[in-house]
Amino acid sequence: MAELPPVVARMWGREPVSRRGPRPRLDLASITAAAIEIADAEGLAGVSMGRVAARLGVAPMGLYRYVGSKEDLLTVMADSAVPAPPDRGGLPWRDYLATWTRAHRDLLLSRPWLMAVQGGTPPMGPRRLSWLDRALEALGATPLDDGEKFNTVTALTGYALTGATLVHATSAAGGERGAGIAGAAEYGEVLAEVLDPRTYPTLSAMMRSGTLGRSEGWVEDADFAFGLDLLLDGVEALIRRRAG
Amino acid sequence: MAELPPVVARMWGREPVSRRGPRPRLDLASITAAAIEIADAEGLAGVSMGRVAARLGVAPMGLYRYVGSKEDLLTVMADSAVPAPPDRGGLPWRDYLATWTRAHRDLLLSRPWLMAVQGGTPPMGPRRLSWLDRALEALGATPLDDGEKFNTVTALTGYALTGATLVHATSAAGGERGAGIAGAAEYGEVLAEVLDPRTYPTLSAMMRSGTLGRSEGWVEDADFAFGLDLLLDGVEALIRRRAG
DNA sequence: CTCTACACTGTATGACGTACGCGATTATCG
DNA sequence: CGATAATCGCGTACGTCATACAGTGTAGAG
The missing domain is CATH 1.10.357.10 (Tetracycline Repressor, domain 2)
Structure with a gap:
C-alpha cells in the first residue's frame, strides 16, 4: 500500500492507464532500449537525454513524460540490461x-x-x-x-x-x-617507476619478483x-x- | 624509465622544477584539498572546476596548469583523501x-x-x-x-x-x-509492494518472515x-x- | 460539438568542461 | 644590465547538457 516511487512503478509495468489525449508514441521499454544501445556502443558518457530522444525521433523533453530525470533512466537501464539468471540445474x-x-x-x-x-x-x-x-x-x-x-x-x-x-x-x-590511466602506460610499469622499496617494501618486492605487473x-x-x-x-x- | 602519466607524476611530488615565469600561486595539494572540502560538504556533484577555482580565489582555467582534466583531479582526490592505513601492532x-x-x-x-x-x-x-x-x-x-x-x-x-x-x-x-530512491519510500516497503510470491518465492518468503526489510x-x-x-x-x- | 486531459514540441536558461589566446611576470642568457 | 623566452593565471568563447515553462494539437468524455 505504500506509494511506490514513480519510476519503480513503471519498471514493474504499472503504467497509468490513461484514456484521454493522443495515443502515446513512446513507452518506457523503447526509451530504455535506445539508451542501452547507446551505452553499449559508446559507454555511459554517450547517453544524454538528447541523444536518446534523437534515436527515437522525438524531442528531448518528450522523454520526461516517462522518466522523471536522467537518474531515473539510469536506474531503469540498470535493471533492464540484466538477462535472466543462470538456470539452477539441480546443482548443489x-x-x-x-x-x-x-x-x-x-x-x-x-x-x-x-x-x-x-x-x-x-x-x-x-x-x-x-x-x-x-x-x-x-x-x-x-x-x-x-x-x-x-x-x-x-x-x-x-x-x-x-x-x-x-x-x-x-x-x-x-x-x-x-x-x-590518463596516459597509455601499463599499470605495472607505473608501479615499477614509482615505488620506493623503503616505504613500500612488500609491494615492491613483489613487483621485483615478477609475479605482479x-x-x-x-x-x-x-x-x-x-x-x-x-x-x-x-x-x-x-x-x-x-x-x- | 617509462613515461608516467602527468598526473601520476605530480601525485608523487615530481613537480616540474620550473624556473622561468611568475611564481606559481597554486599547487596540486591546495587544489586537491579544496576539491575534497567541497566533496565532503556537498558530495561529488558539487565538485566542478569552477567551484574549486572559486574556493581558491582563482579563475577556472587556472587549474588546468595542474590537472589536465577534471578526471585527473578526481584521480588525485581519490588518493589524497585516504589516511594512513591502520597500524600493524604485532597483530596476527x-x-x-x-x-x-x-x-x-x-x-x-x-x-x-x-x-x-x-x-x-x-x-x-x-x-x-x-x-x-x-x-x-x-x-x-x-x-x-x-x-x-x-x-x-x-x-x-x-x-x-x-x-x-x-x-x-x-x-x-x-x-x-x-x-x-527517487521517492522517500524505504527499500523494504518497495520490495513488499512489488514482489510476486510466484516469481520471487524465496525472496518474498524472506520478506514475509520479517528478517529483511x-x-x-x-x-x-x-x-x-x-x-x-x-x-x-x-x-x-x-x-x-x-x-x- | 465542446471540453479537457494528455502527448509531445520549441524555446530558453544556467551550469558545466575546456580550447584558445592574452598580458604579466621573472629566471636565464647575451 | 638588457633582451629573451618560458610560464603563470585570466578572459573569452563554444558546445553540450539537464531541465523548466509554456504552448499546440489530439482524441476520448460529456
Whole structure:
C-alpha cells in the first residue's frame, strides 16, 4: 500500500492507464532500449537525454513524460540490461553460486557501464531481484538463517563487482570512455617507476619478483576463482559448523 | 624509465622544477584539498572546476596548469583523501586484515564520494598503495604465493566497498546527492509492494518472515563481520591446507 | 460539438568542461 | 644590465547538457 516511487512503478509495468489525449508514441521499454544501445556502443558518457530522444525521433523533453530525470533512466537501464539468471540445474548450492557469481561478473564485463550504474542503487527492478531470488533459493536447504543467506549473497555480488572492476580498470584496452590511466602506460610499469622499496617494501618486492605487473593475469579465470573459492569455503565451513 | 602519466607524476611530488615565469600561486595539494572540502560538504556533484577555482580565489582555467582534466583531479582526490592505513601492532595476519578491511569500509562511509571515485581506477597514488602494501605485508609470513596474497587483498577490498555501498545505498538518510530512491519510500516497503510470491518465492518468503526489510540492520557491525569472517575463514583454510 | 486531459514540441536558461589566446611576470642568457 | 623566452593565471568563447515553462494539437468524455 505504500506509494511506490514513480519510476519503480513503471519498471514493474504499472503504467497509468490513461484514456484521454493522443495515443502515446513512446513507452518506457523503447526509451530504455535506445539508451542501452547507446551505452553499449559508446559507454555511459554517450547517453544524454538528447541523444536518446534523437534515436527515437522525438524531442528531448518528450522523454520526461516517462522518466522523471536522467537518474531515473539510469536506474531503469540498470535493471533492464540484466538477462535472466543462470538456470539452477539441480546443482548443489555451491556449484550454483559459483556459476551465478561468474555469470554476474561476465555480465558486468560485457556491459561495463553497468558497473557504474548498479553500484548506486539497490536492486529494485524485476531482473535484478530475480537474480537475488535465485541465489537465495540456492541456499534454501542450508541451515543458514535468512540474514546469513542475505549477507552471503551480498558478499558474492560484491566480489563479482570487484573482479569485473579490476579487470576493466587495469586493461587499458577497455573501450569505455576514460578507461585505463590518463596516459597509455601499463599499470605495472607505473608501479615499477614509482615505488620506493623503503616505504613500500612488500609491494615492491613483489613487483621485483615478477609475479605482479602482468595485470592481464586477472583476466584469467583462475584468479577470479581463487577469491570465489575463498568465499565459498567460508560459507561451507559455516554450514558444517551449523549442521554438525 | 617509462613515461608516467602527468598526473601520476605530480601525485608523487615530481613537480616540474620550473624556473622561468611568475611564481606559481597554486599547487596540486591546495587544489586537491579544496576539491575534497567541497566533496565532503556537498558530495561529488558539487565538485566542478569552477567551484574549486572559486574556493581558491582563482579563475577556472587556472587549474588546468595542474590537472589536465577534471578526471585527473578526481584521480588525485581519490588518493589524497585516504589516511594512513591502520597500524600493524604485532597483530596476527587475520586480526590485522579484519581491522584493515573495517577501516577501509569506515573510510568509504565517512567520505561516500570515494566509492564512486575509487572504483574507476586502480591504486596508483602513495596513500592507496600504502594500504595495499600493509595488507600484503600482513600476509607475508603465510605460505601463500604472491598471486594468492594479491587476490586475497583484492577480495577484501571489494568486500569493504560492497559493504559500504550497501549501507549507503539503502539508507535514504544518506546526505549524498541522489542517495536513496527517487521517492522517500524505504527499500523494504518497495520490495513488499512489488514482489510476486510466484516469481520471487524465496525472496518474498524472506520478506514475509520479517528478517529483511529492516535494512538498517546492515549498518550494524555484525552483518559486516559475517561476510568478513567468511572470507577470512576461507583464507585460513587455504593456509592450513598449504602448510599441513 | 465542446471540453479537457494528455502527448509531445520549441524555446530558453544556467551550469558545466575546456580550447584558445592574452598580458604579466621573472629566471636565464647575451 | 638588457633582451629573451618560458610560464603563470585570466578572459573569452563554444558546445553540450539537464531541465523548466509554456504552448499546440489530439482524441476520448460529456
